Amino acid sequence: MPPEFVQALQDMSIATAIRESALVFPVILSLHLTGMGLFGGMILMTDLRLLGISLTKHPVSDIVNGLRPWKHLGLTLTATCGILLLWSKAAIYYPNPYLWIKLTLFALIIIHALVFRSVYRNVADLDRNPVIPGRAKLAAALSIILWISVVTAGRWIGYWEPKGAPVNAAQVIN
Amino acid sequence: MALFLAYDPSSNPLNTNEWAFPVCEVLHILGFAIGIGTITMVNIRLLGLGLKRESPADLWRGTFPWTLAGLALVLITGPLIFSSDPNMYLRNEGFRFKITMLVLALIYHYTIYRKVALTKTSGGAAVMAGLISLLLWISVVFGGIFIAFL
Numbered sequence: 001m002p003p004e005f006v007q008a009l010q011d012m013s014i015a016t017a018i019r020e021s022a023l024v025f026p027v028i029l030s031l032h033l034t035g036m037g038l039f040g041g042m043i044l045m046t047d048l049r050l051l052g053i054s055l056t057k058h059p060v061s062d063i064v065n066g067l068r069p070w071k072h073l074g075l076t077l078t079a080t081c082g083i084l085l086l087w088s089k090a091a092i093y094y095p096n097p098y099l100w101i102k103l104t105l106f107a108l109i110i111i112h113a114l115v116f117r118s119v120y121r122n123v124a125d126l127d128r129n130p131v132i133p134g135r136a137k138l139a140a141a142l143s144i145i146l147w148i149s150v151v152t153a154g155r156w157i158g159y160w161e162p163k164g165a166p167v168n169a170a171q172v173i174n
Numbered sequence: 175m176a177l178f179l180a181y182d183p184s185s186n187p188l189n190t191n192e193w194a195f196p197v198c199e200v201l202h203i204l205g206f207a208i209g210i211g212t213i214t215m216v217n218i219r220l221l222g223l224g225l226k227r228e229s230p231a232d233l234w235r236g237t238f239p240w241t242l243a244g245l246a247l248v249l250i251t252g253p254l255i256f257s258s259d260p261n262m263y264l265r266n267e268g269f270r271f272k273i274t275m276l277v278l279a280l281i282y283h284y285t286i287y288r289k290v291a292l293t294k295t296s297g298g299a300a301v302m303a304g305l306i307s308l309l310l311w312i313s314v315v316f317g318g319i320f321i322a323f324l
Binding site for chain 2: 022025026027029033034036037038039040041042048055057058059062067148152155158
């Protein structure tokens with residue numbers, strides 16, 4: 001069972017309003033997916049560029065630096081919507097193991113960002129380098145794996161049901 | 175439509191295998207992230223908001239195979255998801271809206287939008303082309319999510 005504070009979080013008036021509105025919850029969920037749609041692909045394109053697979057006619061720095069503010073905007077939009085969705089059903093999501101897998105993956109993404117900060121911040125060096133160094137390629141490959149895992153865990157949250165207790169399917173699937 | 179009325183999806187692997195449906199959904203999300211994400215890159219340039227070191231035409235050409243790959247993944251997984259319960263989807267207003275916007279978005283993308291991206295570097299036509307594209311693709315995503323809520 002979720003601890004009392006998680007239930008209290010879910011019972012707050014804003015959370016209840018989001019959860020119970022026929023319109024607000026799906027609109028926030030749509031914006032969550034719109035964030036992924038408009039900007040999530042840019043993460044993959046950046047990483048594929050570092051791997052030398054995509055956009056090879058464009059300098060690495062143009063792609064990495066040019067897309068950075070847009071990826072930040074996308075992450076802010078997607079994360080804000082995600083937090084609102086989580087808040088509105090905090091007690092329902094709390095026992096869901098895929099939520100915790102997803103949050104763990106975010107922790108790994110933060111660690112990745114810290115470990116490989118120099119790769120993404122010093123891309124001008126890569127423009128002068130005819131071969132992209134192994135460390136940058138490793139960073140890109142790990143980034144792709146982590147983000148695809150986040151999407152996968154996120155989708156799986158909707159398919160987990162607590163054992164035993166009868167559940168309202170609509171509450172869980174959405 | 176009559177074709178689907180007699181179809182019994184209960185033996186469809188998407189309904190019998192626990193993993194098949196969510197795997198299709200994840201691939202669908204990855205597909206539209208790559209497809210719409212690369213289109214958004216061209217849009218950002220057309221709207222004059224960023225990526226100004228590249229021309230819209232260069233961005234169109236650079237992202238072209240990835241946009242196509244992303245849309246292909248969406249157009250493969252979408253019909254698979256649809257096959258899990260065709261009659262429900264056909265009756266669903268969200269689905270109908272989504273497909274309408276998708277057809278418009280695809281036609282627009284490879285005709286008017288393509289022409290603008292390849293010829294205009296800035297100005298009213300470029301901004302208008304970018305805004306229409308954004309609106310169409312966002313509508314597709316919203317329609318898709320609302321399928322589960324209508």
